[in-house]
Amino acid sequence: MPKPVSATGQKNLIADKLIELRKTHHYSQRLLAYKLQLAGYDMDKNVITRIETNKRYVTDIELKALCEVFGITYAELIDGKQSKKN
Numbered sequence: 001m002p003k004p005v006s007a008t009g010q011k012n013l014i015a016d017k018l019i020e021l022r023k024t025h026h027y028s029q030r031l032l033a034y035k036l037q038l039a040g041y042d043m044d045k046n047v048i049t050r051i052e053t054n055k056r057y058v059t060d061i062e063l064k065a066l067c068e069v070f071g072i073t074y075a076e077l078i079d080g081k082q083s084k085k086n
Helices: 015-024 029-038 045-052 060-070 074-079
Strands: none
Touching: 015 045, 015 060, 015 074, 029 045, 029 060, 060 074
């Protein structure tokens, strides 16, 4: 069964936001991979490269890991929107 691809041909929705977050936090791909591994997630530099270049789908566990490391919500990662606090 073929995997879904967006109308633009992208394989994920977070590539640009992930690059932006890394640059904002002054993380290289290698440093981000290291921080993810310290948090208990098996993601290496190649995974991050493939996500950022839209050559790879992102799993729900990977979304969770990235949100944890950057201290953001899923909405911020996927849509770039901050969630409203009540």
